[in-house]
Amino acid sequence: xxxxxxxxxxxxxxxxxxxxxxxxxxxxxxxxxxxxxxxxxxxxxxxxxxxxxxxxxxxxxxxxxxxxxxxxxxxxxxxxxxxxxxxxxxxxxxxxxxxxxxxxxxxxxxxxxxxxxxxxxxxxxxxxxxxxxxxxxxxxxxxxxxxxxxxxxxxxxxxxxxxxxxxxxxxxxxxxxxxxxxxxxxxxxxxxxxxxxxxxxxxxxxxxxxxxxxxxxxxxxxxxxxxxxxxxxxxxxxxxxxxxxxxxxxxxxxxxxxxxxxxxxxxxxxxxxxxxxxxxxxxxxxxxxxxxxxxxxxxxxxxxxxxxxxxxxxxxxxxxxxxxxxxxxxxxxxxxxxxxxxxxxxxxxxxxxxxxxxxxxxxxxxxxxxxxxxxxxxxxxxxxxxxxxxxxxxxxxxxxxxxxxxxxxxxxxxxxxxxxxxxxxxxxxxxxxxxxxxxxxxxxxxxxxxxxxxxxxxxxxxxxxxxxxxxxxxxxxxxxxxxxxxxxxxxxxxxxxxxxxxxxxxxxxxxxxxxxxxxxxxxxxxxxxxxxxxxxxxxxxxxxxxxxxxxxxxxxxxxxxxxxxxxxxxxxxxxxxxxxxxxxxxxxxxxxxxxxxxxxxxxxxxxxxxxxxxxxxxxxxxxxxxxxxxxxxxxxxxxxxxxxxxxxxxxxxxxxxxxxxxxxxxxxxxxxxxxxxxxxxxxxxxxxxxxxxxxxxxxxxxxxxxxxxxxxxxxxxxxxxxxxxxxxxxxxxxxxxxxxxxxxxxxxxxxxxxxxxxxxxxxxxxxxxxxxxxxxxxxxxxxxxxxxxxxxxxxxxxxxxxxxxxxxxxxxxxxxxxxxxxxxxxxxxxxxxxxxxxxxxxxxxxxxxxxxxxxxxxxxxxxxxxxxxxxxxxxxxxxxxxxxxxxxx
Numbered sequence: 001x002x003x004x005x006x007x008x009x010x011x012x013x014x015x016x017x018x019x020x021x022x023x024x025x026x027x028x029x030x031x032x033x034x035x036x037x038x039x040x041x042x043x044x045x046x047x048x049x050x051x052x053x054x055x056x057x058x059x060x061x062x063x064x065x066x067x068x069x070x071x072x073x074x075x076x077x078x079x080x081x082x083x084x085x086x087x088x089x090x091x092x093x094x095x096x097x098x099x100x101x102x103x104x105x106x107x108x109x110x111x112x113x114x115x116x117x118x119x120x121x122x123x124x125x126x127x128x129x130x131x132x133x134x135x136x137x138x139x140x141x142x143x144x145x146x147x148x149x150x151x152x153x154x155x156x157x158x159x160x161x162x163x164x165x166x167x168x169x170x171x172x173x174x175x176x177x178x179x180x181x182x183x184x185x186x187x188x189x190x191x192x193x194x195x196x197x198x199x200x201x202x203x204x205x206x207x208x209x210x211x212x213x214x215x216x217x218x219x220x221x222x223x224x225x226x227x228x229x230x231x232x233x234x235x236x237x238x239x240x241x242x243x244x245x246x247x248x249x250x251x252x253x254x255x256x257x258x259x260x261x262x263x264x265x266x267x268x269x270x271x272x273x274x275x276x277x278x279x280x281x282x283x284x285x286x287x288x289x290x291x292x293x294x295x296x297x298x299x300x301x302x303x304x305x306x307x308x309x310x311x312x313x314x315x316x317x318x319x320x321x322x323x324x325x326x327x328x329x330x331x332x333x334x335x336x337x338x339x340x341x342x343x344x345x346x347x348x349x350x351x352x353x354x355x356x357x358x359x360x361x362x363x364x365x366x367x368x369x370x371x372x373x374x375x376x377x378x379x380x381x382x383x384x385x386x387x388x389x390x391x392x393x394x395x396x397x398x399x400x401x402x403x404x405x406x407x408x409x410x411x412x413x414x415x416x417x418x419x420x421x422x423x424x425x426x427x428x429x430x431x432x433x434x435x436x437x438x439x440x441x442x443x444x445x446x447x448x449x450x451x452x453x454x455x456x457x458x459x460x461x462x463x464x465x466x467x468x469x470x471x472x473x474x475x476x477x478x479x480x481x482x483x484x485x486x487x488x489x490x491x492x493x494x495x496x497x498x499x500x501x502x503x504x505x506x507x508x509x510x511x512x513x514x515x516x517x518x519x520x521x522x523x524x525x526x527x528x529x530x531x532x533x534x535x536x537x538x539x540x541x542x543x544x545x546x547x548x549x550x551x552x553x554x555x556x557x558x559x560x561x562x563x564x565x566x567x568x569x570x571x572x573x574x575x576x577x578x579x580x581x582x583x584x585x586x587x588x589x590x591x592x593x594x595x596x597x598x599x600x601x602x603x604x605x606x607x608x609x610x611x612x613x614x615x616x617x618x619x620x621x622x623x624x625x626x627x628x629x630x631x632x633x634x635x636x637x638x639x640x641x642x643x644x645x646x647x648x649x650x651x652x653x654x655x656x657x658x659x660x661x662x663x664x665x666x667x668x669x670x671x672x673x674x675x676x677x678x679x680x681x682x683x684x685x686x687x688x689x690x691x692x693x694x695x696x697x698x699x700x701x702x703x704x705x706x707x708x709x710x711x712x713x714x715x716x717x718x719x720x721x722x723x724x725x726x727x728x729x730x731x732x733x734x735x736x737x738x739x740x741x742x743x744x745x746x747x748x749x750x751x752x753x754x755x756x757x758x759x760x761x762x763x764x765x766x767x768x769x770x771x772x773x774x775x776x777x778x779x780x781x782x783x784x785x786x787x788x789x790x791x792x793x794x795x796x797x798x799x800x801x802x803x804x805x806x807x808x809x810x811x812x813x814x815x816x817x818x819x820x821x822x823x824x825x826x827x828x829x830x831x832x833x834x835x836x837x838x839x840x841x842x843x844x845x846x847x848x849x850x851x852x853x854x855x856x857x858x859x860x861x862x863x864x865x866x867x868x869x870x871x872x873x874x875x876x877x878x879x880x881x882x883x884x885x886x887x888x889x
Contacts, residue, residue, distance in 0.1 A: 278306020
């Protein structure tokens with residue numbers, strides 16, 4: 001325009017950058033391209049030539065001669081290179097007043113603009129501004145359109161425009177791919193009704209339209225939609241409503257995001273949370289419910305619903321009832337309503353059946369079994385298919401290190417892939433089950449221990465009382481008689497104290513086995529404590545039934561017991577109380593049976609006695625005596641009486657037997673048979689026995705000093721004393737203390753006491769023999785009378801029991817027994833003494849049977865020490881007794 005309407009002028013336009021600081025571009029028709037290129041990047045300012053100064057000052061700059069003007073000082077060479085001499089420039093301003101660039105007129109000779117020249121520049125500058133703004137707006141629009149098109153075409157989200165009635169106006173490629181169509185055109189051609197074709201629930205489209213009409217936009221509107229192939233996905237829509245100038249709704253536009261994975265993750269998370277909550281509830285049920293069977297049933301129901309499975313089952317390992325091989329059985333099962341249970345089909349199943357050994361090996365290693373049924377090995381697949389299982393997950397149940405069984409989840413409707421959370425949840429339940437079963441075992445063991453004896457396994461006192469109360473309840477209704485029996489093992493404490501508790505415990509175990517074997521199935525036996533047992537004998541037609549059972553028990557215990565190479569003999573005493581004759585309540589029956597037991601002991605043990613009312617008063621007396629006996633030794637209420645043993649051939653008093661007597665301060669003289677047994681039971685016989693031994697030895701020492709040497713003194717040893725581990729040392733100490741020669745002491749033991757522990761007795765007697773102490777077998781013929789043991793024991797004397805002497809003159813059997821004992825003693829070079837000789841006829845008969853030594857009332861009753869000393873003095877010389885010793889006719 002400038003060049004066309006003027007002569008000799010060259011026009012140019014320079015453009016500023018967006019920051020308004022540097023030249024960005026330019027245009028000129030008559031100058032080379034290098035003109036603009038060299039100016040690009042130049043910063044405008046006071047010394048940047050006419051154009052730079054005009055843009056900087058926002059005002060016109062006229063330079064007639066650039067070589068003379070200081071503004072061109074830095075650019076004179078530049079002007080010279082293009083042959084330019086003058087330059088007039090105006091800033092180009094935008095419609096908002098911003099500097100867009102400059103417009104200039106150049107000449108190749110010094111020149112000042114005419115009014116016409118300047119008017120032309122002033123017209124051209126605004127026009128250039130308009131042109132530049134338009135060009136820039138067009139460029140920006142093109143860029144924006146290109147950018148939008150790029151975004152639209154390449155967006156990772158679906159973009160759409162649609163009509164309110166459900167037709168797409170425009171969609172991008174991503175929306176087409178999201179919905180499964182080949183292209184946007186394919187989608188718009190085939191998906192013509194959004195409400196009916198797209199949404200799984202058409203009501204969701206109606207809700208979408210309602211929200212758009214009400215709010216003008218939606219954010220994150222989630223729905224399930226169909227893809228072209230019919231599959232279902234989840235989408236999230238964000239859209240806005242568009243209106244025309246009149247405010248009418250004309251279309252929707254927005255974006256669509258595929259959120260299927262997120263929804264699946266959310267569903268999985270929800271399912272996992274539900275599963276974890278179910279596991280927690282199931283575990284809590286197992287922990288808190290008292291009945292484990294009910295707790296397990298409830299727990300697997302909770303688990304089945306939380307895990308959304310068709311079946312939950314628990315199998316327990318056990319030996320096969322026929323073959324004994326390892327098998328399993330379903331103990332618990334929960335199924336959905338539409339699923340058939342299979343508990344009855346999975347009972348006593350050996351692992352080898354269906355070749356399930358793989359399961360066993362995996363479980364044993366603490367590993368799970370899981371998968372889709374069709375992927376299992378053929379035999380396993382067959383077993384699962386028969387149960388209607390399409391997919392299964394199983395984990396073992398351990399109780400500490402014991403593989404107890406396994407728990408499983410079945411899906412019968414889908415080939416399910418089991419998640420890690422489902423497997424870990426099942427492991428958690430398996431651990432809870434193992435803990436619950438262990439806890440139940442512990443509780444059962446504790447209950448068993450609470451009601452059973454730990455050593456024998458028999459019911460204990462508490463359990464016996466329960467049985468007794470139940471039996472009383474039944475018996476009262478029908479007045480059915482039954483018996484309560486107290487059973488005590490005779491002299492068991494002696495064995496226990498001598499051989500130790502280990503031997504005693506094993507003896508109790510063997511005794512229990514014998515007792516339980518000889519009872520009826522309906523009978524009850526319990527360990528009452530120590531060596532006492534109690535029995536309940538129901539269904540008795542008469543007291544004789546109870547008596548026959550008691551006799552059978554006694555016979556069962558008579559054969560010797562072999563415990564740790566010890567041959568032990570025990571018997572039992574029993575007391576019997578009958579319902580309703582001897583009591584109608586538990587306390588009375590127990591008390592009366594116990595009283596009858598003491599009566600049996602008083603009758604020599606190894607027998608049974610029924611309760612009688614008279615026993616009650618006897619029991620009271622016995623209780624008084626027991627209490628008094630504890631203080632008798634301390635209060636010096638005991639004395640010794642002495643009875644002579646005489647050689648009837650020489651008339652010599654060869655020995656004095658020391659016999660214990662108790663003078664009670666209120667009850668007077670108490671017979672030995674009344675308190676000796678009581679002292680045996682309460683253990684006082686041991687200190688009393690040592691007192692007797694010391695007193696007798698002191699007395700004999702006094703007799704020796706009085707001139708009655710070599711007189712011996714005989715002292716009875718009780719069974720309890722015989723079993724004392726320090727007996728030999730105690731006897732030696734007493735002999736040393738009293739200075740009595742060991743040969744002047746004879747110790748009497750009974751066969752029954754000696755036979756309780758033959759090995760121990762043999763050792764003890766040999767040690768006493770080596771000391772010089774004599775040993776006599778008292779009451780010979782009333783016990784075991786074993787010739788083998790008689791030979792084994794180092795004896796000096798046999799004492800014939802008075803029960804054979806009593807009728808020896810009239811009973812041929814007694815005479816034969818005495819003769820046999822005498823012959824036996826002579827054959828073994830033993831002295832034989834007949835006890836209980838009371839008449840001259842008995843003396844004569846015994847002499848005829850070659851018995852030389854006797855003892856009894858015929859010669860003297862037991863005498864106190866002073867009287868015994870007088871007896872010794874009176875019957876010396878021996879001729880004073882000759883009246884009894886005449887040879888028989």
